[in-house]
Amino acid sequence: MVEDCRRRNQWLAQMHSTGSSTVDRTMMANDDSAERQVSQVATITALFKPTRRSLIWIDGADVNTTRSAVSLAQAVRGTVHIGQSSGSAATHRVLADQGWLGSSLAEVATHADLIVTLGGLRVESPLLAQRFLAPALAGGRAEWCHIDAHRDDASPQPSGAPVSKLSPSYTAVWPRDKWYEALTHILLALQSASPSGKHLAAQADASVDTLVSKLQRAKNAVWIWDAEEFHDAIDELSISRLLSISRLLTQSARCSLLCLDAQVGRVTAQETLLWLTGCRGTADFDGTRWNQPLSLRHMALEEWQHAFDSILVVRSVPSVHPLPNLNASHFMVTAQSLLPDGVAANRVTRVATVGIDCDGHLMRGDQASVMYCAASEPASAQNASTQRMPTQTRLPTAAALLDQLRNQLRSGAAVDAN
Amino acid sequence: MRIELQRARIVDPLHEQNGKLASLFIEDGKFVSALTGAKPAERTIDLDGKYVLAGGIDLHTHIGGGKVNLARLLMPAAGSSQGGPVWPTLRTGQLYNQMGYTACFEPAMMLSGARHTHLELSDTPGLDTGAYVVLGNEDWLLQALAEEAHDGAIDAIVGWSVTATRALAVKVVNAGGINAFKYGQRSLAVDQPHAHWGVTPRQVIARLSASVERIGLEHPLHVHASNLGMPGNVQAALDTLAAAEGHRIHLTHAQFNAYTAEGPYGMGSGAELLARYVNEHPNVSLDVGQVVFGQTVTISADAAAQYRNRRHARPNRWVVSDVECQAGCGVVPMRYEDKQYVHSLQWSIGLELMLLIEDPWRVFLTTDHPNGGPFTSYPHLLRLLMDRSFRQSMLETIHPRAAENSLLRELTREYTLDEVAIITRAAPARILGLHDRGRLSPGAIADVAVYPQRDNWEATFERASLVMKCGTEVVQDGVQLASMTDCRTLFAEPRYDNALMEQLGESVEQRLHVPWRSLEISLNEIQALMRTGSAVSSPSWSSGSLSPRPSSPQASASGQAVPRTTEGAG
Numbered sequence: 001m002v003e004d005c006r007r008r009n010q011w012l013a014q015m016h017s018t019g020s021s022t023v024d025r026t027m028m029a030n031d032d033s034a035e036r037q038v039s040q041v042a043t044i045t046a047l048f049k050p051t052r053r054s055l056i057w058i059d060g061a062d063v064n065t066t067r068s069a070v071s072l073a074q075a076v077r078g079t080v081h082i083g084q085s086s087g088s089a090a091t092h093r094v095l096a097d098q099g100w101l102g103s104s105l106a107e108v109a110t111h112a113d114l115i116v117t118l119g120g121l122r123v124e125s126p127l128l129a130q131r132f133l134a135p136a137l138a139g140g141r142a143e144w145c146h147i148d149a150h151r152d153d154a155s156p157q158p159s160g161a162p163v164s165k166l167s168p169s170y171t172a173v174w175p176r177d178k179w180y181e182a183l184t185h186i187l188l189a190l191q192s193a194s195p196s197g198k199h200l201a202a203q204a205d206a207s208v209d210t211l212v213s214k215l216q217r218a219k220n221a222v223w224i225w226d227a228e229e230f231h232d233a234i235d236e237l238s239i240s241r242l243l244s245i246s247r248l249l250t251q252s253a254r255c256s257l258l259c260l261d262a263q264v265g266r267v268t269a270q271e272t273l274l275w276l277t278g279c280r281g282t283a284d285f286d287g288t289r290w291n292q293p294l295s296l297r298h299m300a301l302e303e304w305q306h307a308f309d310s311i312l313v314v315r316s317v318p319s320v321h322p323l324p325n326l327n328a329s330h331f332m333v334t335a336q337s338l339l340p341d342g343v344a345a346n347r348v349t350r351v352a353t354v355g356i357d358c359d360g361h362l363m364r365g366d367q368a369s370v371m372y373c374a375a376s377e378p379a380s381a382q383n384a385s386t387q388r389m390p391t392q393t394r395l396p397t398a399a400a401l402l403d404q405l406r407n408q409l410r411s412g413a414a415v416d417a418n
Numbered sequence: 419m420r421i422e423l424q425r426a427r428i429v430d431p432l433h434e435q436n437g438k439l440a441s442l443f444i445e446d447g448k449f450v451s452a453l454t455g456a457k458p459a460e461r462t463i464d465l466d467g468k469y470v471l472a473g474g475i476d477l478h479t480h481i482g483g484g485k486v487n488l489a490r491l492l493m494p495a496a497g498s499s500q501g502g503p504v505w506p507t508l509r510t511g512q513l514y515n516q517m518g519y520t521a522c523f524e525p526a527m528m529l530s531g532a533r534h535t536h537l538e539l540s541d542t543p544g545l546d547t548g549a550y551v552v553l554g555n556e557d558w559l560l561q562a563l564a565e566e567a568h569d570g571a572i573d574a575i576v577g578w579s580v581t582a583t584r585a586l587a588v589k590v591v592n593a594g595g596i597n598a599f600k601y602g603q604r605s606l607a608v609d610q611p612h613a614h615w616g617v618t619p620r621q622v623i624a625r626l627s628a629s630v631e632r633i634g635l636e637h638p639l640h641v642h643a644s645n646l647g648m649p650g651n652v653q654a655a656l657d658t659l660a661a662a663e664g665h666r667i668h669l670t671h672a673q674f675n676a677y678t679a680e681g682p683y684g685m686g687s688g689a690e691l692l693a694r695y696v697n698e699h700p701n702v703s704l705d706v707g708q709v710v711f712g713q714t715v716t717i718s719a720d721a722a723a724q725y726r727n728r729r730h731a732r733p734n735r736w737v738v739s740d741v742e743c744q745a746g747c748g749v750v751p752m753r754y755e756d757k758q759y760v761h762s763l764q765w766s767i768g769l770e771l772m773l774l775i776e777d778p779w780r781v782f783l784t785t786d787h788p789n790g791g792p793f794t795s796y797p798h799l800l801r802l803l804m805d806r807s808f809r810q811s812m813l814e815t816i817h818p819r820a821a822e823n824s825l826l827r828e829l830t831r832e833y834t835l836d837e838v839a840i841i842t843r844a845a846p847a848r849i850l851g852l853h854d855r856g857r858l859s860p861g862a863i864a865d866v867a868v869y870p871q872r873d874n875w876e877a878t879f880e881r882a883s884l885v886m887k888c889g890t891e892v893v894q895d896g897v898q899l900a901s902m903t904d905c906r907t908l909f910a911e912p913r914y915d916n917a918l919m920e921q922l923g924e925s926v927e928q929r930l931h932v933p934w935r936s937l938e939i940s941l942n943e944i945q946a947l948m949r950t951g952s953a954v955s956s957p958s959w960s961s962g963s964l965s966p967r968p969s970s971p972q973a974s975a976s977g978q979a980v981p982r983t984t985e986g987a988g
Contacts, residue, residue, distance in 0.1 A: 064947065095491060095492070095737070098735050099731075099735040099737045100739065102738070102740065103739070103740050104741060105742070106530075106742040106930050106931065107742070109929070109931050110743055132931060135928075135931065219602060220600060250725070256739070272537075275490070275541065276506055276507060276541060278490055278506040278509075280490075290506070359943075359947060361537060361947060361948075367484065368484075368530055368531075368741060368742045369534070370531070372943055
């Protein structure tokens with residue numbers, strides 16, 4: 001199961017590409033000499049001249065990096081955008097427009113008696129079953145059902161893959177384009193005394209009947225999926241259907257939803273931006289206040305580069321996701337980040353990775369908690385007799401660099417004013 | 419620097435020159451005696467007889483944490499810079515400062531959400547902040563209570579929760595009822611056993627109120643009672659207060675728990691019953707949770723009550739969620755209307771409680787922001803309390819059946835300026851154990867709010883002409899200044915047997931499936947990462963980084979016999 005995980009394989013490929021999974025940061029830091037850093041800060045500073053429309057695109061960040069990015073954007077009357085997938089955007093829209101009935105990983109493990117997972121979650125989050133579903137399934141307290149777009153036996157098994165002992169007791173296989181319809185059948189069948197519901201439910205296949213029957217018996221059901229599972233407008237309707245199902249069942253029992261966002265640093269950046277500016281996903285500072293620019297909603301990736309004169313892409317967290325191909329002016333990214341093709345070295349500043357090189361706060365993908373990510377000890381410090389590497393030989397944090405930029409811009413402005 | 423505030427009209431019943439025109443002296447961020455040292459003031463500010471009060475303290479306001487952010491997401495217009503009532507953190511600090519408030523306390527912090535809460539509070543400038551950890555619905559605690567764990571074990575759970583989250587106090591929300599909701603119980607009366615654990619809310623309140631005293635917390639158990647919002651729930655409030663068995667207890671947003679099941683539409687005021695109980699029991703205090711007419715959004719850890727409230731959601735969208743098996747979270751938009759009977763009744767009950775409770779040291783003005791309405795309505799509410807004719811004129815505008823039955827018709831009391839200083843400054847400081855503030859006496863930190871005399875009390879209090887935080891001006895002539903001072907995270911250091919928690923930690927870990935020690939916020943973490951982040955300057959403060967950076971951290975008081983409130987982040 002673990003070997004099937006697309007994200008894990010991306011990570012391994014990335015590590016292979018950068019040479020080693022344990023990058024020698026001493027070397028990188030030395031290579032990124034103080035002189036070079038000064039020159040890079042000067043280069044980036046030029047991106048934020050008052051006449052330019054500037055965008056800070058946060059691909060994934062800890063709380064302090066996001067704070068610094070917002071602070072910099074405010075200083076230059078710029079825009080901050082948190083890169084997000086269409087899947088996570090769809091979930092947010094449903095929540096903002098209709099509300100939510102939410103669960104948490106602890107509730108799944110401790111209280112759920114029916115767990116319904118959707119789509120690629122089984123493969124993409126292999127530790128989920130081990131850590132959170134296993135305690136629920138122990139002793140037969142909970143039952144695990146899975147809805148997939150294709151049968152397991154149809155997908156190629158990697159050689160040597162371990163056979164997981166944890167597997168759903170029931171799997172419904174629905175073609176991906178039929179999910180909305182199937183969920184609608186479930187909702188209608190659950191609605192009491194609805195002739196149309198009975199009629200439509202009768203048209204559905206046996207797997208719908210089975211799931212309906214399990215949901216009707218459950219006292220605490222939870223639906224779980226990966227934020228990337230849903231993409232388009234029809235998918236958004238599917239999320240709405242799930243919400244309707246959970247609301248209907250909660251009238252007499254408990255049924256809740258859990259959407260897991262596996263992209264590290266995205267939820268953190270979104271939440272931090274929201275509390276600092278009141279804006280969701282994108283915030284633009286006009287010199288007086290923060291606004292959520294309607295014009296930037298639903299913009300395709302390639303359109304962003306035309307809407308701004310300069311774009312700084314920031315990432316301070318470990319991530320297997322490719323960086324956005326935005327034709328960005330500059331990348332302030334972690335050592336492991338793979339750059340889009342053709343990016344020249346002078347457009348890249350490597351920064352410390354939260355949890356590896358430096359401490360930071362990251363929100364878990366279910367939004368239930370913020371974790372303190374302490375920096376891993378460098379290999380040399382594992383030997384008790386060796387001192388921890390001095391700070392100046394390590395990569396700078398994104399937050400520190402962004403602050404440095406802001407201070408430089410401020411002092412520049414002061415000089416201009418004089 | 420030594421600063422002299424000249425010709426200050428002192429409004430502080432604890433000050434020896436209360437009510438007089440006098441000078442106040444500030445040095446190194448604190449009030450000092452006029453006789454301290456011989457050197458003359460390096461700066462004088464002539465206040466020309468304006469009212470001078472200590473900085474305001476809001477002991478119950480939801481301004482930080484995951485549920486507040488959920489409200490911002492659900493009410494995007496309200497969450498924008500200009501809208502309300504759930505503003506971005508920077509605007510929140512600014513609005514509080516402009517009213518003369520300098521310390522605020524988030525009353526619903528979960529164990530799992532503590533970091534989020536502190537991070538948000540740290541980004542709320544101009545305010546010292548703290549938070550209360552929510553307990554009373556966790557499986558590990560309910561299990562311990564069900565197994566009749568000894569006092570030491572309960573103290574370990576409570577004390578560790580306070581320490582791990584860097585909380586100032588303990589709050590119970592719908593004791594056991596939120597957990598029972600997961601087992602199909604839609605409400606839980608005070609003596610009704612939990613379907614799974616068999617524990618009653620009365621047992622939870624009794625054990626926790628005693629524990630809070632044993633571990634040395636200065637603030638009594640802060641209780642959101644059972645059956646919030648339900649007709650007849652004043653009995654639940656009275657039963658809850660009695661459950662404390664004489665231990666100190668604070669009933670929060672009491673208005674929402676002060677309804678009889680009699681009267682028009684089956685609902686009436688229980689204010690008289692509740693106020694009589696408070697007047698007769700010196701161990702009891704309450705904050706009111708006053709309703710204000712207009713659009714707001716309700717935020718609560720009481721997922722069960724918020725699920726009941728969903729049918730009142732306006733606009734029609736609501737969120738109810740679990741929070742890692744620790745209470746829950748419910749966000750429901752609400753529009754209070756003066757032509758609606760229940761809303762009018764709620765408005766009346768809050769004021770009745772404020773006017774019927776005799777001791778101003780045990781009753782506190784709150785709106786349970788934003789649940790009853792935004793905190794920015796405090797000046798309006800003060801006018802209602804201080805000006806009977808204004809109150810009577812407002813009474814005529816509410817639903818006629820509510821007005822007809824309201825005790826406000828007969829209540830002639832008008833709060834005095836001294837009483838206002840008590841309920842908004844001195845009393846919150848005292849009940850929270852913050853001995854360094856809430857007064858203008860030498861030794862207290864120099865948090866100052868100066869108000870000009872205007873046409874009415876609302877106009878007087880809505881915008882302070884000068885606000886100082888630790889002796890530094892943050893508001894002048896009602897305008898926020900670029901200057902900024904250090905702000906502090908305030909938390910308690912209870913005493914408990916840490917060794918017992920080593921055993922109990924497993925119980926926490928079994929439910930949360932994360933190492934229980936990972937929940938602990940260290941002093942280093944709160945100093946290095948939470949407060950020192952490059953916080954953003956408030957838009958109207960046009961220059962510079964105004965990040966509330968800490969001064970050097972104060973040493974931990976571990977090992978002290980008597981726990982004390984510590985200024986954690988400097």
